[in-house]
Amino acid sequence: MVQEFAPPTTEWYYPTEEIVTNAHVPDYDAVYNDAMQDVEAFWAQRAQTLHWFQPWEKVLDSSNAPFYKWFVGGKTNITYNAVDRHAKTWRKNKLAMIWEGEPGDKRTISYWRLNQEVNRFANILKSMGVRRGDRVTIYMGRIPELPIAMLACAKIGAIHSVVYGGFSEQSLADRIEDAQSRVVITADGAWLRGKIVNLKAVVNEAIHRSPVVEHVIVVKRTGHDIHMEEGRDYWYHDLAGLPIASTRCETEEMDAEDPLFILYTSGTTGKPKGVLHTHGGYQVYTSTTLEWVFDLKDEDRWWCAADPGWITGHSYIVYAPLILGATSFMYEGAPDYPYPSRYWKMIEEYGLTVLYTAPTAIRGLMRFGEAWPNRYDLSSLRLLGSVGEPINPEAWRWYFEHVGKKRCPIMDTWWQTETGGFMITPLPSVGLKPGSATRPFPGIEVDVVDEDGNSCPPGVDGKLVIKKPWPGMLRTVYGDPDRYVKQYWSEYSRQGWYLAGDSARKDEDGYVWIIGRIDDVIKVSGYRLGTAEVESGLVSHAAVAEAAVIGVPDEVKGNVIYAYCILRAGVQASKELEDELKNHIRHEVGPIAVPSHIEFVDKLPKTRSGKIMRRVLKARAMGLPEGDLSTLEE
Numbered sequence: 001m002v003q004e005f006a007p008p009t010t011e012w013y014y015p016t017e018e019i020v021t022n023a024h025v026p027d028y029d030a031v032y033n034d035a036m037q038d039v040e041a042f043w044a045q046r047a048q049t050l051h052w053f054q055p056w057e058k059v060l061d062s063s064n065a066p067f068y069k070w071f072v073g074g075k076t077n078i079t080y081n082a083v084d085r086h087a088k089t090w091r092k093n094k095l096a097m098i099w100e101g102e103p104g105d106k107r108t109i110s111y112w113r114l115n116q117e118v119n120r121f122a123n124i125l126k127s128m129g130v131r132r133g134d135r136v137t138i139y140m141g142r143i144p145e146l147p148i149a150m151l152a153c154a155k156i157g158a159i160h161s162v163v164y165g166g167f168s169e170q171s172l173a174d175r176i177e178d179a180q181s182r183v184v185i186t187a188d189g190a191w192l193r194g195k196i197v198n199l200k201a202v203v204n205e206a207i208h209r210s211p212v213v214e215h216v217i218v219v220k221r222t223g224h225d226i227h228m229e230e231g232r233d234y235w236y237h238d239l240a241g242l243p244i245a246s247t248r249c250e251t252e253e254m255d256a257e258d259p260l261f262i263l264y265t266s267g268t269t270g271k272p273k274g275v276l277h278t279h280g281g282y283q284v285y286t287s288t289t290l291e292w293v294f295d296l297k298d299e300d301r302w303w304c305a306a307d308p309g310w311i312t313g314h315s316y317i318v319y320a321p322l323i324l325g326a327t328s329f330m331y332e333g334a335p336d337y338p339y340p341s342r343y344w345k346m347i348e349e350y351g352l353t354v355l356y357t358a359p360t361a362i363r364g365l366m367r368f369g370e371a372w373p374n375r376y377d378l379s380s381l382r383l384l385g386s387v388g389e390p391i392n393p394e395a396w397r398w399y400f401e402h403v404g405k406k407r408c409p410i411m412d413t414w415w416q417t418e419t420g421g422f423m424i425t426p427l428p429s430v431g432l433k434p435g436s437a438t439r440p441f442p443g444i445e446v447d448v449v450d451e452d453g454n455s456c457p458p459g460v461d462g463k464l465v466i467k468k469p470w471p472g473m474l475r476t477v478y479g480d481p482d483r484y485v486k487q488y489w490s491e492y493s494r495q496g497w498y499l500a501g502d503s504a505r506k507d508e509d510g511y512v513w514i515i516g517r518i519d520d521v522i523k524v525s526g527y528r529l530g531t532a533e534v535e536s537g538l539v540s541h542a543a544v545a546e547a548a549v550i551g552v553p554d555e556v557k558g559n560v561i562y563a564y565c566i567l568r569a570g571v572q573a574s575k576e577l578e579d580e581l582k583n584h585i586r587h588e589v590g591p592i593a594v595p596s597h598i599e600f601v602d603k604l605p606k607t608r609s610g611k612i613m614r615r616v617l618k619a620r621a622m623g624l625p626e627g628d629l630s631t632l633e634e
Contacts, residue, residue, distance in 0.1 A: 011393075013400070013432040015409050019382075023429040024292050028439070035442035042443050043070070043471050047284045050323070051085055052076045053253045056280075060469065065496060066489040067476065068469040070281035071256035078260060078283045079118065079155040080251045082322035087115035095327045098301070098350055099144050102191040102333025107144060111325070114148070119249035120240055121145075121152035127244040128183055128215045132157030132252055135262065137181040137213075139163045139172055139203055141190025142332045145219045145236065146308045147318040149185045154260055154279070157252035161262040161274075164309030165190055165199055171272075172206035175264050178274055178479065182214045189222035193334045200226040256280025262478045263311055265417040273487070274478030275311075275417050282420050283323060285472025289421040289441060290320035293411050294354050294383055295428045301350060301380075303329040305343070305357040311417040312387055316356065320421070335361050340368035344376040344403075355403070356385035356411075360546075360610035362395050367545035367568055370402040378403060383428060385411040388610055390514045392536030396434035412437050414514050416500065418488065420472030424512050435536065436511045444470055446512065448504045453495055461505040461515055461530070463491075466498040473498070503530055520614060522551035524559050524592055531614065534561060534595070537588040541581055543571045548604050549595065550618045562621050563595035564604060573600035 025031050035042040040059040047056070056074030086092065092112040099107045109117070130136060136153050138160055140146045146162070153160040161179045163172050165187075176184065186203045189196040200218060204227055207213045216233045218226075228235075239245055260279045264272035290296060302321050306312035308330075321328040329352055335343050343365065347355065365372070384404050386396075391412055400410055414424040414437040423444055424437040432438065440446045445467040448456045456462035477484040491499045503515040515521065515530030522529045531549050538547035546566040551559035565581070567573060578598045585594050605616040619625060 011434055013409070013434070015428055015430070016407075019295075019409065020429040023295050023427065025427050025442075026429050028427050028430050028442075032439075032442045036445065039443050039468060043284060046288045047071060047074075047280075047471075050076065050081050050283060050287070053080075056256060062469070065469075066485060066498070067481070068473065069257050069475075070278075070469075070471045071284070074256040074280055075253045076256055076280055076283070077155065077157075077251050077254045078279050078319060078323070079151045081283055081287075082319055083111065083115050083118055083151060083155075084251055086111040086322075086325050091325045094298075094325065096322060097144055097147070098327060098329045100329075100331050100346060101143070102194070102331075102337060109144060114151075114322075116247040117144075117148050118151045118155060119247050120245045121148050122155045122249045123244055123246050124217065124236075124239045125152060125158065125183065126156055126249075127239075128217075130156065130158050130183055132254075133159065133259070134183075135159045135161055135179040135181045136183045136185065137161045137163060137172075137176050137179060138185045139165055139167075139199060139206075140185065140187045140219065140309075141165045141192075141197065141199065141221065142307055142330055143187065143190070143219065143221055144330070145185075145187070147330075150261070150308070150314070150318055151322075155249065155251050157254055157258065159259045159261060161264070162309050162314070163264070164307060165197065167202075169202050169205035169209065172202060173209035175272065175274075176206060176213060177210040178264075178272075179262055180212055182212060183217070184213050184215075185217045185219075187219040187221040188226045189224055191222065191333055193337050196222045196224055198224070198226070204229070254279045257475070259475075261314065263314065263417055265311075273483065274480075275474045276476050276478045277420055277472070278475055281471030281473070283319065285470060286315045286320035286421045287323040289425070289472075290316055291324055292427060293413065293422055293425050293441070294356070294385060296321070296324055296326050296354070298325065300353045301327050301329055302354050303331075303347075303352045303356065304385075305331065305335070305355065305361065306387070311420070312356075315421050335365060336368070340365055340372045341375060344373045344378060347378055347381060348376040351380040353380055354383045354385070355381060356387060358388040358610050359386055359391040359395055360388065360606070362386070362391070362399050363539065363546045366395060366398045367566070369569070370398070373402050378405065381405075381408050383411060384408045385413060387413050387415075390437075390516065390532040390536075391435060392532070392539045393434035394536070394540040400434075410434075414502075414512070418474045419466075419470070420474070423466065423470075424514075433507075433511055436507070436513050438511050440512075444468070448506050448512070449492075449497075453492055453497075456505065458506055458508045461503055461521075463518065464500040464502045464504040464512075464514070465492060465495075466500060467495070469498075522549070522559055522561060524551070524557050524561065529561070529589075529593055534563070534585065534589060534593050537585045537593065538563060538565060538581060540588055541584045543567055543577060544581070545569075546604065548612045548614060548617060550614050550621060552596075552618065552621050554596075560596040561593065562617075563598045564601050564617060565598055566602065566604065567600060 054075035056071035058072040061069040426438040554560040
């Protein structure tokens with residue numbers, strides 16, 4: 001049985017005439033229609049804005065689908081486009097990065113200086129025997145040396161595998177082992193909520209479990225005592241002072257399809273998938289999407305508040321902003337440390353113009369109220385963004401009203417580690433509906449389909465598919481091409497569509513509403529309910545700051561909804577409030593969505609990228625073992 005739902009909101013928010021006039025793409029429909037007339041010509045035109053050592057012979061090779069190849073025969077290097085070429089122009093004296101550590105220390109790096117630092121790091125890697133095609137694992141906090149190390153690997157043709165600096169020893173060991181990395185780059189520690197995260201201790205144990213590693217480069221960040229293994233571990237500052245660390249280094253000419261990085265993402269089987277991206281198509285796609293979606297100009301100061309250890313950080317902290325010659329801001333620590341004013345204080349201090357962050361962070365700061373952002377001058381902001389999960393309309397409105405002061409359109413982006421960049425997203429010139437990712441980026445064809453591949457009518461939920469290849473797509477699962485085919489291409493193999501793994505619906509205007517992961521859809525009495533839908537309903541109540549819902553088995557209904565709610569400051573939990581919330585859901589979503597039980601909690605189990613671990617909540621609700629908690633935030 002399929003249940004039809006009206007979209008959660010029918011509100012429209014329109015950009016000002018000034019925003020539309022000054023946008024890179026003032027007319028979405030015209031550009032989208034033109035791109036879809038000849039997708040290959042469209043991407044070829046975008047590729048021509050970058051540097052190629054040798055032009056491509058063919059834009060797209062589909063002969064071995066789904067192992068697509070883009071810009072076949074072209075020679076390039078993403079670091080050349082992100083760093084080298086700017087150091088030869090007026091941008092050499094422009095700030096490439098502004099950085100603030102959690103304790104308050106600050107650094108600025110120009111494109112000229114960035115070029116020197118990348119070359120220095122690249123030469124150090126070469127002195128350790130790292131060559132083209134070798135894998136290098138990077139395990140660090142949010143400090144400038146992380147993107148510098150990534151760029152250095154790419155410059156010499158090595159493949160970097162960044163592991164988020166909060167994963168456990170075993171998680172790190174598994175990723176080192178899978179990539180067969182002989183060199184690991186780390187730091188002694190990182191600052192988070194005023195405490196030191198002992199990164200080096202984790203690396204030591206991971207290497208003990210995966211002894212393939214020969215060398216470890218350690219950046220000094222916190223200065224606390226750590227164990228350094230003689231003959232294996234080297235301080236970066238010591239190496240940087242040696243003659244080997246020259247600030248000149250030749251950039252390797254890479255084939256467009258040569259691997260750039262592996263990034264591990266969670267899989268349904270429990271074994272992480274090594275998503276593989278390449279130099280050519282990825283650089284074209286990420287730079288185009290950032291330029292058009294966030295309308296970046298030379299005078300902008302861009303802040304993607306993610307971690308470089310995730311795809312959001314790869315694409316939109318490191319590569320795309322630098323390719324565009326932008327100034328990218330990076331912050332080391334927690335958004336509410338030492339006070340909930342930290343984000344707003346930094347926006348005012350540095351004059352940041354675009355903020356791109358996760359709904360989890362927005363809801364977390366929203367919990368402290370609007371008095372905190374209202375204390376600061378946020379007038380430098382002109383655009384806002386959301387990433388990582390569907391943003392509920394209540395959080396969207398708070399973000400729009402109290403951070404953007406009703407001036408800044410919110411670019412609510414849907415994409416994945418596998419896609420490399422934004423896939424469904426607004427542009428600054430289009431009308432917005434809170435909670436919808438709007439429509440596909442030019443050159444991208446998506447649809448919402450049923451089990452048989454038929455397009456679902458408006459208001460009916462189905463599976464989200466991508467119907468045509470795109471330059472930023474993953475090329476394979478590292479070392480496991482069969483898994484790549486099975487996971488992403490087998491369900492709709494006859495049509496040749498990519499299965500995103502998300503449930504969605506389209507409305508009458510063609511706007512896409514992401515419901516949640518297919519396995520996050522709860523069936524109650526035969527009706528399909530997305531977790532995001534019920535959670536949005538709960539958070540729309542004035543008492544609730546954050547919510548998570550799961551389905552638990554029920555003899556009569558198949559499943560019933562079990563809800564966990566974090567209340568706003570000053571609100572007390574009570575049976576009366578539970579009844580009030582149930583009535584609220586009955587009104588906001590419908591009777592079928594009313595939770596059977598609501599539990600009030602102080603925190604929710606989340607991965608370190610901010611995603612709620614619903615399987616842990618389900619295990620707790622049912623009294624079952626919680627399983628692997630290595631990706632749990634705390």
